[in-house]
Amino acid sequence: MALLSVLTPVLAVVLCLVLGFMFVKSRETETNSTSPSESKEASKVKDVRPWVDQDLQDDTEISTKEEDDGDWVDNHEEEDLQHVPYSPPRFPEEVMLQRSKDFHDLLNQRRSVRFISPEPVPREVINNVIRTAGTAPSGAHTEPWTFVVVSDTEMKHKIRLIVEEEEEVNYRQRMGDKWVNDLAKLRTNWIKEYLDVAPYLVLIFKQTYGVLPNGKKRTHYYNEISVSISCGILLAALQNVGLVTVTSTPLNCGPQLRVLLKRPANEKLLMLLPVGYPATDATVPDLERKPLDDIMVYI
Numbered sequence: 001m002a003l004l005s006v007l008t009p010v011l012a013v014v015l016c017l018v019l020g021f022m023f024v025k026s027r028e029t030e031t032n033s034t035s036p037s038e039s040k041e042a043s044k045v046k047d048v049r050p051w052v053d054q055d056l057q058d059d060t061e062i063s064t065k066e067e068d069d070g071d072w073v074d075n076h077e078e079e080d081l082q083h084v085p086y087s088p089p090r091f092p093e094e095v096m097l098q099r100s101k102d103f104h105d106l107l108n109q110r111r112s113v114r115f116i117s118p119e120p121v122p123r124e125v126i127n128n129v130i131r132t133a134g135t136a137p138s139g140a141h142t143e144p145w146t147f148v149v150v151s152d153t154e155m156k157h158k159i160r161l162i163v164e165e166e167e168e169v170n171y172r173q174r175m176g177d178k179w180v181n182d183l184a185k186l187r188t189n190w191i192k193e194y195l196d197v198a199p200y201l202v203l204i205f206k207q208t209y210g211v212l213p214n215g216k217k218r219t220h221y222y223n224e225i226s227v228s229i230s231c232g233i234l235l236a237a238l239q240n241v242g243l244v245t246v247t248s249t250p251l252n253c254g255p256q257l258r259v260l261l262k263r264p265a266n267e268k269l270l271m272l273l274p275v276g277y278p279a280t281d282a283t284v285p286d287l288e289r290k291p292l293d294d295i296m297v298y299i
Contacts, residue, residue: 073216081141107236108289113244115282116198116274123151125241126200126275132237136230139221144207145230148261151200158260159203160195163272166252167192194246198274202245203257204231205267217266227270238275244282248272 091099130147138144150156195201206227210218220226231247238245250257254269 071216073212073218107239110235110239111244111284112246113278113282113284114194114246115279116194116244116276117279118197118199119277121199121243121276125243126202129234129237129241129243130202133230133234136226136233138226138230139223140219142207142210142218142220142223142226144210144220144223145227146205146207146263146267147234148203148205148263149200150203150261153196155260156198156201157196159201159257159272160192162256162260163192163195163248163250163253166250166256169252192248194274198276200275202234202273202275203261203269204234204271204273205258205263206270207266208268209266211264211266224270231271234273238273242277243275244278245273245275248274 126149130149133147134143134145136145150159204227206223207220208223209220212218235245235247249271250269253272257269257272258267
């Protein structure tokens, strides 16, 4: 009986805790279970802000509240596009086959080149290459890309200083031993001499949203995917004219480079390409590409 008298208060406390826990859980369930109409209203509130990619953060951009409070245009209000006939050239099968082989052979020669000649490149060639990249498809035809072409010697050097400072920290601290060891065979490090040497640096920015002439903002759907496709076309266009580059995605440099180049807050750096002719003593790693069976599944 003495033992029972001791345990009774303890059991009472435990029972109270259990009942309290069950009460709290039941309240949470009631709060979370809303009616279909309430759920629809909540969805409307949630979807007030247009969908934009938020994978690359930039602490220099305008605040979330300012973006929410901005004046967004309803894309449905824009005029319908006129549709016109489209009939691209159609080739005989043997010509298609030959063209497909020739194009593969051309792009299969493309390599990442870190030894670039300072020899001048005609600006009109660069213009045409960028114009070609601008033919890429984009979500709702928003064309969410900005290509910043830098040829000024002083500006190129400022870009190099920013990139190398951050890249040294990346290699020494952020990337980790595995990443650094995986890159060792490619003989890469944080020294980017080609940023000074290449006649052009092309910095590709994605526009997370658009700004119309009247100041209203426009949603840019799939902006990173769209700009990435454009970058792929740009690489092919450079290869087509005999120029080389190395794809560079400088970690943690985007905000500084955006400010240096005086780009608006809605633009985020996606890629940096040094562009020029290969140096006469240029070398590249002796790599092999995966065979077709390793990259294609035919169903």
